[in-house]
Amino acid sequence: MLEAIRLSKSYNGVPALTELNLKVDAGEIFCLLGANGAGKTTTINLFLGFLKPSDGSALVGGKDVQADPLAARRQVAYIPEQVMLYPSFSGLENLQYFSALGGHDYSPAQLRTFLFEAGLPEEAISRRVGGYSKGMRQKVGIAIALAKQARAILMDEPTSGLDPKASNEFSRLLEQVSKKGVCVLMATHDLFRAKEVGHRVGIMKHGRLVATLGTAEISHLDLERTYLDHMRD
Amino acid sequence: MLRPVVLHELQQLMRDRVGVVVLLLLGLALAGGLTTGLTMQRKQQAIHAGVQAENARHFQEMRAQLEAVAAGRKPKGFFFANRPTAVRYTIARPVSPLTVLSLGDSELMPASAEVGLFSSSTTRFQNASIDNPQNQHIGRFDTAFVLIYILPLLLLALTYNLLSVERERGTLPLLLNQPAGLLRILLSKSLASFLLLVVPAAVVPPAVTLLASPGAAGHFANLALFVLLTLSYGVFWIGAALLVNLLGLRSATNALLLGSLWLTMVLLLPATLQAALDAFYPLPSRIELISQARVAEVENSQKRKEIADRFYQDHPELVPAGGKENRTLDFYATFLETEKAVHPVHAHFEQQLSAQQAWVRRLQFLSPAVIFREGLAAAAGTHSANLAGFRQQIDAFQTQVRDFVLPRVVQARELTLADYAVAPVFPSGSARAVSLPWSGLIGLLFPSAILIALASRRAASIESIFLKG
Numbered sequence: 258m259l260e261a262i263r264l265s266k267s268y269n270g271v272p273a274l275t276e277l278n279l280k281v282d283a284g285e286i287f288c289l290l291g292a293n294g295a296g297k298t299t300t301i302n303l304f305l306g307f308l309k310p311s312d313g314s315a316l317v318g319g320k321d322v323q324a325d326p327l328a329a330r331r332q333v334a335y336i337p338e339q340v341m342l343y344p345s346f347s348g349l350e351n352l353q354y355f356s357a358l359g360g361h362d363y364s365p366a367q368l369r370t371f372l373f374e375a376g377l378p379e380e381a382i383s384r385r386v387g388g389y390s391k392g393m394r395q396k397v398g399i400a401i402a403l404a405k406q407a408r409a410i411l412m413d414e415p416t417s418g419l420d421p422k423a424s425n426e427f428s429r430l431l432e433q434v435s436k437k438g439v440c441v442l443m444a445t446h447d448l449f450r451a452k453e454v455g456h457r458v459g460i461m462k463h464g465r466l467v468a469t470l471g472t473a474e475i476s477h478l479d480l481e482r483t484y485l486d487h488m489r490d
Numbered sequence: 491m492l493r494p495v496v497l498h499e500l501q502q503l504m505r506d507r508v509g510v511v512v513l514l515l516l517g518l519a520l521a522g523g524l525t526t527g528l529t530m531q532r533k534q535q536a537i538h539a540g541v542q543a544e545n546a547r548h549f550q551e552m553r554a555q556l557e558a559v560a561a562g563r564k565p566k567g568f569f570f571a572n573r574p575t576a577v578r579y580t581i582a583r584p585v586s587p588l589t590v591l592s593l594g595d596s597e598l599m600p601a602s603a604e605v606g607l608f609s610s611s612t613t614r615f616q617n618a619s620i621d622n623p624q625n626q627h628i629g630r631f632d633t634a635f636v637l638i639y640i641l642p643l644l645l646l647a648l649t650y651n652l653l654s655v656e657r658e659r660g661t662l663p664l665l666l667n668q669p670a671g672l673l674r675i676l677l678s679k680s681l682a683s684f685l686l687l688v689v690p691a692a693v694v695p696p697a698v699t700l701l702a703s704p705g706a707a708g709h710f711a712n713l714a715l716f717v718l719l720t721l722s723y724g725v726f727w728i729g730a731a732l733l734v735n736l737l738g739l740r741s742a743t744n745a746l747l748l749g750s751l752w753l754t755m756v757l758l759l760p761a762t763l764q765a766a767l768d769a770f771y772p773l774p775s776r777i778e779l780i781s782q783a784r785v786a787e788v789e790n791s792q793k794r795k796e797i798a799d800r801f802y803q804d805h806p807e808l809v810p811a812g813g814k815e816n817r818t819l820d821f822y823a824t825f826l827e828t829e830k831a832v833h834p835v836h837a838h839f840e841q842q843l844s845a846q847q848a849w850v851r852r853l854q855f856l857s858p859a860v861i862f863r864e865g866l867a868a869a870a871g872t873h874s875a876n877l878a879g880f881r882q883q884i885d886a887f888q889t890q891v892r893d894f895v896l897p898r899v900v901q902a903r904e905l906t907l908a909d910y911a912v913a914p915v916f917p918s919g920s921a922r923a924v925s926l927p928w929s930g931l932i933g934l935l936f937p938s939a940i941l942i943a944l945a946s947r948r949a950a951s952i953e954s955i956f957l958k959g
Contacts, residue, residue: 305667307956326952331669341660343498345505357494358668358675401664 258283258409258440259304263313266299266464273299275464276313283408286431286441288451290484291461297444299464301411304442305335318408331360334407338414340398344387348377348397351386356404363404375400376426392423399430410434412443416450428454452480460487492670492678499682503648509686512644516636516687523636524698527590530630531703534585534596541582541602549910552576556907572905574898575818577891577913578606583880586871587705588712591695592634594872603884605916607818607895608825610888633695634866637720638859639756641691642727646748648683649731651741652676653955658741666952673949676735680728688724692717709871715926716869722934723862729941736948738955759857763850771845779835786831790824798823808900818899847874855933865930875924883917890914 259281266274274296281287289297302308303315306326315322317329342351375396416424431454451458460468503509555571581603656662696713699706734747801823802809810816854860867873
């Protein structure tokens with residue numbers, strides 16, 4: 258579903274991502290681990306088409322993101338670290354707006370279902386987003402991704418700043434989404450969460466993917482040890 | 491365009507109160523502008539009616555005097571209806587029923603013109619209405635002022651942060667992730683501001699004019715031009731806001747850039763253009779013209795006999811029969827001599843003014859505000875070209891009047907009621923039609939298209955916009 262072929266990006270000659278080769282299949286959750294500046298966010302932004310590769314290509318559902326950006330965007334949903342919404346609109350209205358932009362015309366009942374699935378409390382649905390917590394905004398972000406019926410979801414530190422309960426709910430939701438055949442590429446610092454929800458994890462360092470591990474084959478401790486080994490210079 | 495974006499933007503503007511405030515300000519400004527326009531139009535119409543009544547009263551009085559004499563009665567007032575020079579006219583300048591839309595140059599135009607044997611194009615408009623020169627310089631707070639100066643400011647208040655606010659609020663990544671295309675989203679957002687502000691600004695003044703000004707309904711093409719010019723002017727400012735937003739700068743910087751553009755296009759460029767024209771084609775002082783006329787008049791009146799002799803030498807066919815003195819003809823000879831003395835200054839004035847106007851026509855395309863101002867005045871029928879049309883009519887009528895009066899003066903004939911029956915009549919109705927400047931639409935839409943094309947190029951490079959965030 259998502260494929261990077263010798264994907265590279267440099268800013269003013271400074272490499273941020275070097276020859277990334279990666280394939281994430283439908284229904285798979287792939288977590289990118291790495292220190293700040295390792296190239297995780299750059300990878301996600303390249304798949305989203307926000308950045309132009311210096312070399313190589315990013316494919317979504319077999320379509321080159323640069324060659325056909327609109328087709329690629331139709332298949333990809335994005336949940337950033339901080340989901341920011343229109344504060345003078347309710348969660349329902351925000352969802353309705355982004356769904357309409359994505360080409361979907363849902364009834365209010367359908368929109369409520371998405372928000373409910375994402376875990377947003379009933380009382381908050383019609384309330385203005387200006388008064389939402391970060392966790393509630395993240396849930397609206399998830400609802401937007403669900404309503405888009407995307408085949409791939411890209412996430413950049415989505416659980417950063419969430420309390421453990423909210424993080425746990427988020428993990429359950431990801432599992433449900435993945436079971437529906439949606440592919441997930443998530444950049445995170447949270448090794449525990451990556452091991453818990455991911456099918457595979459990739460460790461990035463200085464813009465390179467230095468290791469790929471199947472989470473079923475290693476323990477939490479082994480993952481942490483491997484990660485720290487790679488982080489040592 | 492994307493309907494959801496347009497609706498969302500409209501809701502956003504209203505909920506954030508920005509739309510409400512801006513709409514309220516536009517409403518107040520338009521109300522003020524329309525009130526000024528209507529007041530001035532009615533004032534001009536009242537003067538027009540007064541002048542027409544005075545002219546009719548003069549001829550009525552002349553006929554009444556002749557009728558009284560014919561009936562053996564003593565005529566009322568000083569009897570002069572039998573003199574050929576009694577055939578003189580005060581012609582009221584027609585007032586456009588669309589003056590409410592733009593006072594244009596109407597306040598610079600004299601409300602009336604004297605036409606008789608002793609009037610000429612040189613001195614005819616000397617008695618133009620006296621107004622506060624400051625008003626003549628900056629123009630009044632009329633509908634055109636609101637549209638030229640205030641509308642773009644309000645529009646920019648809505649559109650200066652079309653894109654930057656999305657980035658600053660953090661909603662840009664979610665927007666960019668939608669399969670809608672950034673330019674389409676921004677164009678749709680612009681359309682919301684356009685519908686909220688520009689469409690009412692274009693439609694309300696003509697609607698008010700149709701309701702408040704009888705006769706306006708017959709000027710459909712003018713009203714259509716007014717609406718289209720206003721919409722096109724709005725498109726230009728939207729184009730500018732789009733391009734500036736797509737430079738990827740902060741909202742404050744966008745506001746500064748767009749404010750500077752407004753200042754340049756609306757104030758500095760037109761003022762610089764006028765200053766340059768004044769420097770290259772300075773107009774002789776009006777006071778100089780009047781003083782010169784008075785000096786020549788006094789000097790010539792002192793040597794009337796000498797001037798008359800010379801006149802009869804040049805025009806032996808006009809020498810009075812039997813060598814009798816013809817004081818009216820002597821005065822006419824003196825009048826012509828005075829005219830001759832003043833003519834060079836007047837001709838120079840006209841020449842310089844024409845040169846200025848020709849350059850304004852050529853250089854107006856440098857500033858949309860100038861194109862718009864000229865277009866609005868032409869659509870409202872208050873452009874200087876309309877005055878020129880009136881002056882041409884008057885000049886043609888002057889020839890008719892002179893050809894009627896002069897032979898009767900030469901023959902020293904006393905006028906009768908029969909003469910009054912065949913005296914020239916100024917064609918009633920409005921001033922000669924002036925062709926409408928439809929090319930102004932191209933002048934506004936062409937730069938708008940360039941701005942939108944440049945914006946489109948910028949929008950294609952998402953990375954540069956995204957990275958600036």
